[in-house]
Amino acid sequence: MSESRFRALLLRRSGEQIEAAVEHLDEDDLPAGDVLVRVRYSDVNYKDGLAITGTGHRQVVQHFPFVPGIDFAGVVERSDSDRFRPGDEVVLTGWGVGEKHWGGFAEKARVSAEWLVPLPTGMTMRQAMAYGTAGLSAMLCVDALERHGIDPKREVLVTGAGGGVGSVALLLLHRLGYHVVASSGRPEQEAYLRSLGAQSLVGRSTLAEPPAQPLLPERWGGVIDNVGGTTLAHALAGMAYGGAIASLGLVGGRDLNTTVLPFIMRGVALLGVDSVYCPTERRITAWRRLAELIPDGLPGESIEEIGLDELPARAAAIMKGHVRGRTIVAL
Ligand SMILES: NC(=O)c1ccc[n+]([C@@H]2O[C@H](COP(=O)([O-])OP(=O)(O)OC[C@H]3O[C@@H](n4cnc5c(N)ncnc54)[C@H](OP(=O)(O)O)[C@@H]3O)[C@@H](O)[C@H]2O)c1
Structure with a gap:
């Protein structure tokens, strides 16, 4: 597979139904943004369950085809922003990513530098996505x-x-x-x-x-x-x-x-409390405090790791309240 090709969970609308399947995409398919990130981990939240299953009072995703995933942690591959350089480890949560802008259930994501925070000191990318x-x-x-x-x-x-x-x-x-x-x-x-x-x-x-x-x-x-x-x-x-x-x-x-x-x-x-549009300074403080209060990361029994292919089943389970703790997605 060429360097610019990657795997992603893609949502497509078929009539009233949302269909979710892993597909191969190219970097050119990604939306505009000044930072290209090689995603290492993502995770599954209740909102991802709503997005993938197409349920809820309002549909989380309105435009198709779409890559969901409201969170990711990864390594900067290319950057047109002064704030990040290739090789930087970064975290993204919220800002409408995975709702309006393509998200983290993909091996690559292109986003605005404004939405990224540096990986908190003392935390691995896996630990960050467990949170x-x-x-x-x-x-x-x-x-x-x-x-x-x-x-x-x-x-x-x-x-x-x-x-x-x-x-x-x-x-x-x-x-x-x-x-x-x-x-x-x-x-x-x-x-x-x-x-x-x-x-x-x-x-x-x-x-x-x-x-x-x-x-x-x-x-x-x-x-x-x-x-x-x-x-x-x-x-x-x-x-x-x-x-x-x-x-x-x-x-x-x-x-x-x-x-x-x-x-x-x-x-x-x-x-x-809203974490989606929470100001960056408050986020950085909160991430730092998470690292201080739980220095070893979440306990293993709170975390389950899955791959992209398992996401549709996991989304259905989270909507039924069957999921315990946190699910992380390894990419
Ligand atoms: N405002 C924000 O910025 C923000 C940020 C993050 C999350 N949220 C919201 O916070 C909520 C929790 O998110 P999450 O990611 O923790 O979801 P989650 O992992 O699915 O956890 C929700 C838990 O609620 C309980 N539950 C499920 N269905 C229920 C029902 N019908 N009635 C009562 N309790 C039920 C279950 O726990 P038990 O089995 O232990 O009862 C379930 O594990 C969601 O509504 C999410 O959208 C909001």
Whole structure:
């Protein structure tokens, strides 16, 4: 195969269906950008599951053919930007890559230098993709809760705990010394969740019910919520005075039916977290902090490695909530 040819997962639309298959592409097929990257690792997030399966409230991918993959780590091959030189190791998460601009499920990617950050010191490309958008977002949630201030005597709840964001969030909160409670729909994962630092568990179904009253007994000092919908409403009702929720996910629904009582009677804060368009400086700080708090990278049992060909099946599994921790893609 010539130097400029490479393998990629390509999405094509066929009627109402999205078809995903590994194809050979040429560098000339890649979209415009000032940096060409030889991708070494990518990873699978919930949004990649939505993109590959073509499901969700809005279709993540609108233009076809398309290479998905919202994250990648790799080595710069060519650069027209002063910021990067051939041989530099770089990481990309977000900025609409894998949604609007061709992404990381390919051996090569051409992107804007503005979207790249240097591989954090002390982290390998594989470790960086074991975190990916999920790990970065978990770190941003912890940062947001800490900026607000969490009462260290109170419990901190992580919903959707067995997933990518949830697993990293448990580990980070545990390393920072918080009393962490995991909410999961998979009781069989209890040993795994405890190994990451969860001290107790709450069943997913408990929080999926609307709260019996607008204000429940005060329990949570902080919450990292991957689920949204009734789960978020339930968590809000159970907040302790002055507590805060970092809301970043919607696997359980995008609607929020609640009352203002937690806000006006308990001074609770609802903090939105977005990692896609998060400013570069804040990203770099978050990556550095991830490396400091988890110097050895995520534990092996949180990571599964797959190849490009396995992506369609993995996307279907993540949509069913069957995936534990993080999936990385070796290229
Ligand atoms: N705002 C941002 O910038 C940002 C960044 C990253 C991710 N996100 C969002 O955060 C969420 C989590 O992402 P992820 O990559 O961690 O996904 P993931 O790996 O698929 O994890 C989601 C977890 O949620 C639980 N879950 C699945 N379906 C559920 C349902 N119907 N009701 C309640 N819980 C359910 C499962 O954990 P258990 O089996 O343990 O319950 C699942 O493992 C997604 O909505 C994603 O789009 C947002």
